Amino acid sequence: MMRSVSLIVLMTFVFGAGVAEAQRLPAKKELLRVLRRTNRYFMNKWPDPGKVVVTNKERPSNLWTRAVYYEGLMALYAIDPQKEYYDYAVDWGEKHRWGLWGGTATKSADNQCCGQTYIDLYQVDKKEDRIRDIKACMDRVIEKEGNEAWSWIDAIQMAMPVFARLGVVYREQKYFDKMYALYAFTKNNHGGRGLYNRGEHLWWRDKDFVPPYKEPNGNDCYWSRGNGWVFAALVRVLDILPESDPHYKEYLQDFTDMADALIKVQQPGGLWTVSLHDPGHYGGKEISGSSLFTYGFAWGVRKGILDRRRYLPALLRAWNAMVSDAVHKNGFLGYVQGTGKEPKDGQPVGYSSVPDFEDYGLGCFLLAGSEVYRLR
Numbered sequence: 477m478m479r480s481v482s483l484i485v486l487m488t489f490v491f492g493a494g495v496a497e498a499q500r501l502p503a504k505k506e507l508l509r510v511l512r513r514t515n516r517y518f519m520n521k522w523p524d525p526g527k528v529v530v531t532n533k534e535r536p537s538n539l540w541t542r543a544v545y546y547e548g549l550m551a552l553y554a555i556d557p558q559k560e561y562y563d564y565a566v567d568w569g570e571k572h573r574w575g576l577w578g579g580t581a582t583k584s585a586d587n588q589c590c591g592q593t594y595i596d597l598y599q600v601d602k603k604e605d606r607i608r609d610i611k612a613c614m615d616r617v618i619e620k621e622g623n624e625a626w627s628w629i630d631a632i633q634m635a636m637p638v639f640a641r642l643g644v645v646y647r648e649q650k651y652f653d654k655m656y657a658l659y660a661f662t663k664n665n666h667g668g669r670g671l672y673n674r675g676e677h678l679w680w681r682d683k684d685f686v687p688p689y690k691e692p693n694g695n696d697c698y699w700s701r702g703n704g705w706v707f708a709a710l711v712r713v714l715d716i717l718p719e720s721d722p723h724y725k726e727y728l729q730d731f732t733d734m735a736d737a738l739i740k741v742q743q744p745g746g747l748w749t750v751s752l753h754d755p756g757h758y759g760g761k762e763i764s765g766s767s768l769f770t771y772g773f774a775w776g777v778r779k780g781i782l783d784r785r786r787y788l789p790a791l792l793r794a795w796n797a798m799v800s801d802a803v804h805k806n807g808f809l810g811y812v813q814g815t816g817k818e819p820k821d822g823q824p825v826g827y828s829s830v831p832d833f834e835d836y837g838l839g840c841f842l843l844a845g846s847e848v849y850r851l852r
Contacts, residue, residue, distance in 0.1 A: 501851055502795070510799055511552055511845045515561075517807025518545065518838055525564055526571025531832045538572045540634055541815070543589035545835035548842025550596045555849050562600070569594055574605055580612040583621060585631035588613060588638055592712075595641040607645070614642055618654045623661040628682040628817070629671055632662060633705035637712040644716050655713070656723045663730075673698075677733040678752060679706050681817050691754035691819075698752040699818055704768025707734050708843065711775045728781070731772070735782055738769050739790050746790075746797030747811075751819040758819040760826075761811045763802050767840035770794045774847035788851075795848050798841065802827070812837030 522537075529535045529542065546565055553561040574594055577587045591610030598606040617625070626632055636655055643651035664670040667683035673696065680686050681702040691697045710731040717724055741752045747766040749755040773791035776782030802810045814822025814831035822831055831837060 501792070502799075502848070504849060507845060507849050508556055510803060511842060511849075512556070513807040514803060514809055514838055514841060515549065515552060515807070517809075518834065519560075519564060521834075524571075525568035529833070536572065536577050537568065538575070538577055538590045540586035540589040541833040541836040542568075543593060543634075545839035545842075546590070546593040548839035548846070550593055551846035552842045555846050562597075565593060565597055569597060569606060574607070575609050576613055580609050580616060582613060583617070583625055585626055585635035589634040591638040592641065595638070595645060598645070607642075610638065611642060611646075614638060614651065614654075618650055623657045624666070626658050626662040627666050629662065629679045629702045630681075630705045630817075632659060633709040633712075636709045640713045640716055652717065652721050652723075672730075676753075677730075677737040679703050685818070691751055692757050693754040695753035697754070697818065700748050700750050700752055700762055700765030701768065701813065702817070703734070703738070703752065704765040704840070707731070707738070707772040708768045708840075710734070711772050715775070731776070732781065735772065735776060735787065739773075739787065742769075742790055742794065745801075746793035746795075747801075748794075750813055750825070754819075758823055758825070761797075761801060762813050762825055763798055763809060763811045764813055764837045764840045766794055766798060767837070767844040770798070770844040771840070771847050774844065774851055778847065778851055791848065795844065798844070809834070809837055809841055 526537055529537050529539065546568060549561055549565055553565070569590075572590070576582055576590060578584060582588065588610065591607070591613070594606050594610050598604075626635065636659060639651045639655035639658075643649070643655070662670070663672040667680065667686040669686065671680045671682065671686070672678075673680065676696065676698075678696075678698040679702060680689075680697065681699045685697045685699075687696060689697060710727055714724070714727055714731060717727070738748070738752075741755075742748060743755060745761070747761045747763075748769060749757075749759050750762045750765065751757040751759075770791050773782060773787045773794075777784050777787050777791065802812075804810060810827040810829065811825055812829075812831045812834070813825045815833060815836075816822045
């Protein structure tokens, strides 16, 4: 009898310790050390931020992949304000004369993504040349373009926060209104029925994946990073959008609904697979989508939007898994899926695999870590 009681007490102690450990935030110094190490790897590899990027072809370094990295760098700068981070970002903008790939007439959300960092840098030092071109581009979209431009869900992250930032800077509702018109068309109209599944609260990447398209296991195809882009965009918009905006509650509802859907498909090891509803289709760890989900969970918990008891253990499992499984000693980040639009693209994904672009995965990781750092 005594032995049974002792065993119960021991099990209770261990279980309780496990719960406490799962909810324990990482030490800030250690978390910052990881973020600095991964970022240092990239800055050392790319000492000239204006250098062209060459993969299957040559591209200017203000393309979307690099723009996402700078989103992460600015998030790191916000918690670790080192002058070299700011200078590196400013140098990037200056090397491109604060311009966009394709100029101010570009209709591509990918080419507009760099504007997020340009505007953030303008907020630090209000030099008009930093936002002249991105403002001209988005003004042109408002005045001359329809609402069909975001035909793939990645575009929501690339351009939606640009509109939100311009609306805040200039205090003009037209930016918020156009942002919603583009978002709503993608959500409700693209692909014939919209790219958002209101039943499962996840997004099809583009019209090619709207049913009857199915994954090998018969489920709908919800690409991890694609849904991560939408989730992150909602964070970046809700964080600055006035709550009085007529569409604020809809964005907030979409964010909380997505969070509920995403936590249900988190894998036991803490990460998410490239196919959210078919973990056997190119299964295994993947960092870019996992980082974006962690970013959203951490922001939601910090803001009191997501239930801390439910989401904190989940985001900490994800963060700890990324740090232990993906971060190399030299700062290189493994398990990042290369560019593409579905689970089979950018494969194989492994600890030592090098994606075609190393920048956006790190940007997502820095966004996640910077939000986890802000938690108390």
